[in-house]
Every structure is written in C-alpha cells, then in structure tokens.
Amino acid sequence: MTALLSLWRNSFVRRVLEAVLTLVGVSVLTFAVLRVLPGDQITASYGIEAGALSPDQLASLRAYYGIDKPLVAQYFSWLGGVLTGNLGVATQSQQDVLDMTLRALPITLQLAVLSILVALALGVPGGLLAASRAGALRDNGSQLVSLLALSVPTFLVATALSSWLANRFGYNPNGEEFATLLRDPALNLQQMALPALTLGVSIAAPVFQTTRASVLAIRDEDYIRTARAKGVPPRRLQGRHVLRNALIPVVTISGLQFGFLLGGAVVIEQIFSIPGIGRQVLLGMTQKEYAVVQSTVLVIAVLFVLVNLLTDVVYRLVDPQARAQ
C-alpha cells in the first residue's frame, strides 16, 4: 500500500496515467463523433440504395455491422478491433485503413522532422540574437519578423511561393507523382523542400520566442551571477551556463510543435499533393469515407499524446531540476 502511495506521488507515474486517461477519452470522443454523423455504415456502403432495402434486410445488415447492439457494447467491440489493428476498410477502394495509414505516416513524419529542423535553424539563432541585446534594434526587428511569421497563413505563403516558382521558372516538383525518400531521394527532397520551408518558418516563431524569453530569464538567475563573479570567461558562461539551460524549454516547444505537425500539416500536404496522414483525413472527408476519417484522426490523436509524453520524458532527462524532484 505504501509502495502504491509513493508510486502515485511520483509525478512521472502520474503523468503516464494521465496520458492513458486522455487516450481513453480520445477514443470515446472519436467513437461518439462517428455516431453523431448522419447515416450509418449501411448508408455509407450502400448509398441511396439503402432506402430500397426491406426491413428484414436492413435488420440483418444492422446485425452484420453490429449496430443493433447497445452503444457501450458497440464501443468496446470497436475498441477491441482498433487495439488488434483493425482500423476498418475504405468502402470505395476496399483498402485497409491500417495499410493506408502505415503508408502515409512515414511521409508526414519526414515532413515534420524537416520542418522542425528548419524551425530550429531559424528560431534558435534568431532568439539568441534578439536576447543578446534586449530592446535594441535587432531585438525589436526580429520580434517583428516573428510576429509576421505568426500572422501570415501557411496556405497563403505556400500558394504564392509554389505558383510563383511554377509560373516564373516552370519549376514544380510537386506536379509529379510523389516519390518516397527510399524510391527517389533527389525528387523526394525537392518535393519536400517548399512544404518543409513553409511549415518551418511558421513554427520558427514560437521557437524564437521561447529561446529569447528563456535566455533573458536565465541571464538574471543567481547562479549566472555567481559564475560571473567567480570569473568564468564570458564565452564559457554563455555556452555552458546560459545556453545549455536556456535550450531546455526549446526542447519542450519543439516537441509540442512536432505533435502539432502530425495533424496540422493537412493544408500544406493538400497544396503540395503530399500523400501524408493529414491529406488522408481530408480525402476521407471529401469522399465521405467515415471509417478512414475516424481511424486516422484517432491515430493522429494517439500519436500526439505519445509525442507529448515523450517530450515530457526528454524534458525530465535534460533538466536536472526536474530529475531531482
């Protein structure tokens, strides 16, 4: 009992339990939204012909799909299916949703990684520059740029950039069929460049803000003053004492943004015809393939929770204060 209690007091264990509880909630919500949708699996697969079915046929179909059972039973049988890898089938193409998702996911992951790299490459140096003289021209200037990056919608930048390149230079790698990194790395990277750049710039803004704020906050800490007082050379002070500590919140914000990109890239994937997971949801919606939408959204939400949990773990590993607690 005392062991259990101390386990509960462990903030990490509590964090994991919280994530599990969130996942349960996510599954209930995803399930409920599908029930709210007009029509059911029968109208989804038979279309208007469903109206021509006799009551007997309808009843047997309802039994076949399991939608004659009470909601709670339906939820658990659906959940059981999901947990054993049965994400349903797209009715028109007869494709397994799990297969579709496993094909789309690596593409979105690649895009997310590239975008985060762009964001870090822009945001961290920018934040350090701004914080190096707070209130000066470089600080206000870069803050203004970051505000603009936050305010310009990604779909606008993407549309303007891609149509300009295509019209002016006839360069449109995304007009060709999508190539995976393994099949044709050269074409793949060309197809990924603009999307990653557009997303990266928009995500660079929060990375910039976090870097700037955390450098400014840490510079005023007592231990920095102590280090300076005992004669640590400025270069070493900046690197070992300020930067290393200032980057901890940057890890957290990058993790959050990475999770956001898993579903938030939907607009960019659509504009650049990248067959990632966001586009899969969108196609599912336009084709009224609700099984595809439901399962894909569920997968994205689960990944989002897991990425956030992982970010927390990494945060605890790199932050000595969090580790000590």
Next chain:
Amino acid sequence: MSATTTAAGVPARAPRGGALRAALLRPAGVVGLLLGLVVLVLAVMGTFGLTPYDPAKQDVTQSLVGPSGQHWFGTDQFGRDVFSRVCSGLANSLRIAVVSVGISGVLGILIGVLAGYYGGWVDRVVGVLTNVLFAFPSLLLALALAATLDRSWVTVSIAIATVYLPIFARVARAPVLRLRHVDYVTASTAIGRPRLSTLFAHVVPNMWGILLVQVTLSLSWSILTEAALSFLGFGTPPPAASLGGMVYDAQTISAVAPWMLAFPGLAIVVFVVGLNLLGDALRSTLDPRSGGRR
C-alpha cells in the same frame, strides 16, 4: 502605471481600463489599433452592403480586369469586384471570429474559473476533458467538426469555438489558483460572503487583463482557422465570399491575375497582424517580466 503588483505577481487592483489605455499608448498598440480600424471599416462596409459593387454580381464583360480606378482591387474570372468581395470576406471572417471567440470565451472562462476555484474532483474532471480536446491538433479538430455538421457560417463558428474552449478554460484556471488564496479573497469569504459571489466579485474582475490578451490572440487564430477551413473547402460555403476561399480560387490563375491572390491574402495578414500587435502590446503592459520596454 496605476496597478501595483503583489509578491505573487498578481495585480492588486483591477487593471481594467488602465491596461487597455496603457497598451494603446505603445507603438505596437497604436499600429495594431489602426490596422484594426481599417479592417473594421471595410468589414462594416461589407456587412451593410456599402461596397462599390454587389460582391456576388457577375459581369463577364469585366472579367479579370486589373486594379484600376473603377475596380480598386481588380475583378475575378466571373467579373466580380475583388474589393467588394474582400470587404464581404472580412465581414464574414469578423463575424465568425467574434461568434466563435464569444462562445468559447464565455463557456471556457466559466469552466476554467469554476475548476480553479473549487478544485478537487471538479478540477480533475475538467482537466481530463481539456486534455482530451487538446489531444486533437486544432485545425484537424475544427475540420472534423465542420465536416460533420452542415456547412454554414454558424457551424464553422461552433467548430472553431469547440477547439478554443479548452484553451480559455486553461488560461482562466491558472490565475484563479493564485488568486483564491489572496488575503482579500480569504477575507471576503471570512466575513460570510458566499463563495460563488466572492468568486465573481473579487477574483474574476482581477483577471480581465489576462483574459483580454487571450481574447485578442484567439480572434486572430480563429480568423486564420476560418481562412484555412475555407481554403480547404470546409468553411463558409460559396457563393458567400470568404478570404480563404478567394485565395483558393486564385491559385490556378494567379499567373494571369495576381491581384486575385494578393488582395484577399493581404486582407488576412493585415487583420491578423493588427490583432497580434494589439495582443502583444496588452501582454507586455500586463506582464512586467516579458521585457516591457517596447
């Protein structure tokens, strides 16, 4: 500044009018306010049909005309006046932003305040529910909701409101946690004032500043979200003008008619930049730590 600050970083007095006035004196606040006013004028013109042309009126003899004295922002492929459509699109964005932030703000703040004040199981249940909503990337959640409901500006507003509700709940909860143990709150309950009444008389009025920042930022997000939804074809249904939809329509012919892409795009950016500047100015007025020298 008029508001003195207690050790906990909580303003001791309600900064209601003061913070707003102080924020508007900053350069960012002034520029933000000016941009906001420009947008507001155009949106009012769009709402009350004061535009030079009917935004939906097609005129094939005038199709794809560049910007001129007659058509300030040019015309689209159906000969519709782009300026009139931008006004009407701004009106649409503003209406959806105000309604969605209104719904999510009122409900979210109420939920967050109650959760923070009462704590215990109320707080835990609210915590789990907000975590669940947070688990869905915001645009995806709005998209899923908008696609589920019938398409109209009302359902788009409801979809966006659902996404921002947990954000408001979380933002409203945090200051309540700090404020509920402040002396004047304890004193108020001690002299026998009911807890709920204390909450709304002494706790909530001290949070307006923080909430105002959140409202400004949420307005700008919801404009971006609505534009993205309309761009993807799940927002405001045509023939009503929406800025995101106009950018989508311009995509294929932007080489011939760049004005069709430029002006609706510029309208979104001006609107959002204005709101973000206002929000920034408010935040730096209220938060002495964020380097309020600007």
